[in-house]
Amino acid sequence: MAPKQRxxxxxxxxxxxxxxxxxxxxxxxxxxxAKKHTTVSVERATLRLAGLQGADADGTxxxxxxxxxxxxxxxxxxxxxxxxxxxxxxxEADDLSVLAQKASAGSVRFRLPEGRxxxxxRSAARKAVGAGVRRMDARRKERERLVQRWGDxxxxxxxxxxxxxxxxxxxxxxAQQAAREGADVIAVIRSTGQSLLDYVPEGxxxxxxxxxxxTQENFRLMRAALDESSKELGRYVRLTNYASxxxxxxxxxxxxxxxxxxxxxDSMYGILFRDINPIRTFVDQRxxxxxxxxxxxxxxxxxxxxxxxxxxxxxxxxxxxSQLLNEYFAKEAGLEDWQLGLGHAFEINPDLPDSFRMxxxxxxxxxxxxxxxxxxxMPPTRHMTGDVFRGYMLDAFFNLVGTLTGQGILLVxxxxxxxxxxxxxxxxxxxxxxxxxLNAAGNLHEDFQPAPDGFINQRARQVLAESIDLLERIxxxxxxxxxxxxxxxxxxxxxxxxxxxxxxxxxxxxxxPAYYNPASEILEEK
Amino acid sequence: MEVVSTGSTTRxxxxxxxGQILRPYGxxxxxGMVQLSFTLPISSLGQHAKxxxxxxxxxxxxxxxxxxxxxxxxxxxxxxxxxxxxxxVNHLVDTSKVQVVERDYPxxxxxxxxxxxxxxxxxxxxxxxxxxxxxxxxxxxxxxxxIKGFAGEKGLEYYREIKVVNLGAQVSVPQxxxxxxxxxxxxxxxxxVVTQRDAHIHNTKEMSAAFREAYPRxxxxxxxxxxxxxxxxxxxELGVDRVFARGTTPGEVAxxxxxxxxxxxxxxxxxxxS
Numbered sequence: 001m002a003p004k005q006r007x008x009x010x011x012x013x014x015x016x017x018x019x020x021x022x023x024x025x026x027x028x029x030x031x032x033x034a035k036k037h038t039t040v041s042v043e044r045a046t047l048r049l050a051g052l053q054g055a056d057a058d059g060t061x062x063x064x065x066x067x068x069x070x071x072x073x074x075x076x077x078x079x080x081x082x083x084x085x086x087x088x089x090x091x092e093a094d095d096l097s098v099l100a101q102k103a104s105a106g107s108v109r110f111r112l113p114e115g116r117x118x119x120x121x122r123s124a125a126r127k128a129v130g131a132g133v134r135r136m137d138a139r140r141k142e143r144e145r146l147v148q149r150w151g152d153x154x155x156x157x158x159x160x161x162x163x164x165x166x167x168x169x170x171x172x173x174x175a176q177q178a179a180r181e182g183a184d185v186i187a188v189i190r191s192t193g194q195s196l197l198d199y200v201p202e203g204x205x206x207x208x209x210x211x212x213x214x215t216q217e218n219f220r221l222m223r224a225a226l227d228e229s230s231k232e233l234g235r236y237v238r239l240t241n242y243a244s245x246x247x248x249x250x251x252x253x254x255x256x257x258x259x260x261x262x263x264x265x266d267s268m269y270g271i272l273f274r275d276i277n278p279i280r281t282f283v284d285q286r287x288x289x290x291x292x293x294x295x296x297x298x299x300x301x302x303x304x305x306x307x308x309x310x311x312x313x314x315x316x317x318x319x320x321x322s323q324l325l326n327e328y329f330a331k332e333a334g335l336e337d338w339q340l341g342l343g344h345a346f347e348i349n350p351d352l353p354d355s356f357r358m359x360x361x362x363x364x365x366x367x368x369x370x371x372x373x374x375x376x377x378m379p380p381t382r383h384m385t386g387d388v389f390r391g392y393m394l395d396a397f398f399n400l401v402g403t404l405t406g407q408g409i410l411l412v413x414x415x416x417x418x419x420x421x422x423x424x425x426x427x428x429x430x431x432x433x434x435x436x437x438l439n440a441a442g443n444l445h446e447d448f449q450p451a452p453d454g455f456i457n458q459r460a461r462q463v464l465a466e467s468i469d470l471l472e473r474i475x476x477x478x479x480x481x482x483x484x485x486x487x488x489x490x491x492x493x494x495x496x497x498x499x500x501x502x503x504x505x506x507x508x509x510x511x512x513p514a515y516y517n518p519a520s521e522i523l524e525e526k
Numbered sequence: 527m528e529v530v531s532t533g534s535t536t537r538x539x540x541x542x543x544x545g546q547i548l549r550p551y552g553x554x555x556x557x558g559m560v561q562l563s564f565t566l567p568i569s570s571l572g573q574h575a576k577x578x579x580x581x582x583x584x585x586x587x588x589x590x591x592x593x594x595x596x597x598x599x600x601x602x603x604x605x606x607x608x609x610x611x612x613x614x615v616n617h618l619v620d621t622s623k624v625q626v627v628e629r630d631y632p633x634x635x636x637x638x639x640x641x642x643x644x645x646x647x648x649x650x651x652x653x654x655x656x657x658x659x660x661x662x663x664x665x666x667x668x669x670x671x672x673i674k675g676f677a678g679e680k681g682l683e684y685y686r687e688i689k690v691v692n693l694g695a696q697v698s699v700p701q702x703x704x705x706x707x708x709x710x711x712x713x714x715x716x717x718x719v720v721t722q723r724d725a726h727i728h729n730t731k732e733m734s735a736a737f738r739e740a741y742p743r744x745x746x747x748x749x750x751x752x753x754x755x756x757x758x759x760x761x762x763e764l765g766v767d768r769v770f771a772r773g774t775t776p777g778e779v780a781x782x783x784x785x786x787x788x789x790x791x792x793x794x795x796x797x798x799x800s
Contacts, residue, residue: 181602191660192660208725210720273695274696423565425565425602425604428602429598
């Protein structure tokens with residue numbers, strides 16, 4: 001994806017290898033732990049892949065109703081697939097949707113099938129879920145075809161803009177206008193609070209708080225609108241949403257089915273910033289990333305968030321460590337380099353001397369550690385005040401770092417950050433800023449080579465060394481899952497999150513020996 | 527704040543007391559110059575350009591800017607135009623009529639805060655904080671509570687004599703009340719950033735009502751809300767003891783807590799029931 005640049009930094013290759021090895025050592029026990037558990041959301045995502053849609057009169061999705069019925073009879077530790085398709089094979093209902101309705105009325109009893117019954121349930125489940133995976137495959141091919149026809153953006157980085165009105169029918173014209181003005185990627189910000197809902201709302205939604213609910217229908221409507229825009233503009237406009245919170249696996253599946261192009265999907269964000277149980281998060285993470293890998297979706301990780309709560313200079317290495325962990329978890333789940341929109345942000349206090357040089361050093365470090373990943377570069381928020389003029393200048397410097405260090409995805413900064421949700425004019429001015437800087441700087445990166453032992457190189461090496469140090473401290477924790485302990489004692493973003501606390505823990509179950517999930521089986525075959 | 531009259535004031539002092547008459551300052555005293563920018567849903571493409579600029583000037587005139595110079599008009603797509611306008615306003619500002627909430631408590635250093643609590647309360651002060659409702663933006667509450675702090679000041683966690691219980695994001699009101707009781711909280715700190723559909727107002731009123739219900743009037747903890755879009759004059763309407771607006775620092779909050787809970791430790795029944 002990214003045009004490969006000559007390395008700008010003089011990093012010790014042994015140190016880079018060591019950092020990756022430590023990240024793998026820290027991440028491996030977490031993956032093992034994730035493999036041993038399932039969650040309500042993973043099981044519901046499986047039902048969604050098998051085509052179960054819709055909700056009851058109260059708005060509770062049928063996947064939730066069916067899952068709860070299964071859970072009441074046999075628990076979720078065996079997975080939903082065997083009990084559900086056993087019931088279908090036994091002709092309790094003609095299809096999943098009727099089964100869900102009968103189950104919630106209490107007229108179906110579920111059991112864990114054995115012997116021949118198990119074999120039959122297993123193959124029926126695999127067939128149904130396999131059809132869903134093939135639908136995702138078809139959407140991926142469709143994307144590839146459309147990108148071929150309409151083309152990718154002409155410039156790097158891709159320009160990423162946010163819309164957030166709460167009303168999908170208001171979001172659509174805003175998104176189309178943003179695309180016309182130059183946005184290559186549109187993100188529809190989610191309603192606050194959705195991350196803590198243990199179900200995915202249904203249908204087109206017109207009310208939300210500071211954002212719009214992620215629903216399958218909203219996904220479909222917005223993707224269709226951006227297909228129109230892509231056709232009009234002669235470039236493929238990408239759509240982003242959030243696979244995070246308690247329903248991460250389900251939202252990932254819906255994104256795959258509706259051809260979303262990028263998903264926010266961080267391995268630790270939910271734990272640290274939403275107080276979701278760590279095990280729940282890691283299990284959901286792994287499944288959702290397997291889905292993204294299959295669907296050809298680019299993930300965006302959330303390292304920028306660490307810097308909004310901790311100091312961007314002191315905590316620079318926590319970003320690097322998180323990027324390394326995100327990379328490990330992503331690759332383990334089957335994602336490829338071009339799908340890793342690893343995050344980082346321009347959040348150093350602008351009053352510090354050499355703040356711009358440090359920003360350059362950090363951005364170059366990320367670029368060089370992950371040369372083939374389309375890094376996601378996030379604008380200043382923490383040091384944006386009501387002074388919109390100063391904010392506009394900071395955003396210009398942010399844009400300059402973006403183009404000078406070959407970032408893949410640039411989230412456009414708004415001068416009215418911390419003041420209002422962006423106005424039409426804010427967005428227009430912000431895009432002028434991006435265009436000016438990208439155009440004026442041109443291929444400046446070709447001429448830009450930091451002095452081998454200069455400030456930038458030294459700073460980058462220091463951050464890398466601190467990252468290695470932190471990873472070693474994580475591994476020094478007594479238990480095998482040192483990362484969980486590190487999260488529990490507040491190593492990241494200053495938040496303390498014990499493994500037995502947080503939301504959604506009651507939706508986690510240790511897999512039984514009889515556990516079967518056709519989605520995981522198919523997704524892990526590749 | 528009461529100003530004590532000394533009887534013999536100089537001319538300047540009395541001017542300050544009675545207020546000053548001001549005009550905006552561009553580059554000369556009294557020139558009244560202001561700048562503003564706005565968008566009108568009007569096309570400025572082709573033959574529409576003149577009408578669009580005229581429309582912008584008309585708006586500026588109606589706002590009291592005369593003459594109005596439309597120095598910049600930029601079409602944003604076919605339907606919208608962005609304007610920058612400079613001009614003179616004819617309004618006068620009378621500072622004696624400005625209403626603000628003055629800081630009515632002394633500002634203390636962390637050391638002084640700790641000392642005051644130790645001497646006056648003889649135990650640690652307990653502060654329970656969080657973001658209520660669906661608000662997930664902990665940036666405000668964290669700035670005040672986390673040791674990291676804000677604007678160069680350390681947060682309340684840094685104060686030895688203050689026990690901080692930060693419940694974080696998306697705390698429900700019943701959870702907050704329950705925890706407040708369990709911790710025997712002296713003060714509740716709530717941050718509200720999201721303001722869509724006045725969520726911050728509704729949430730705060732719900733919160734204060736819940737505390738009124740859960741506690742006898744003289745036992746209720748001090749209720750404090752903060753957030754960038756709150757009006758500091760709204761405390762009574764919201765049913766809280768204090769509203770802090772944008773830019774409030776941890777030191778200010780700590781000083782206020784000492785003032786209310788130690789220095790003026792009120793017979794709680796005197797507090798307004800509103």
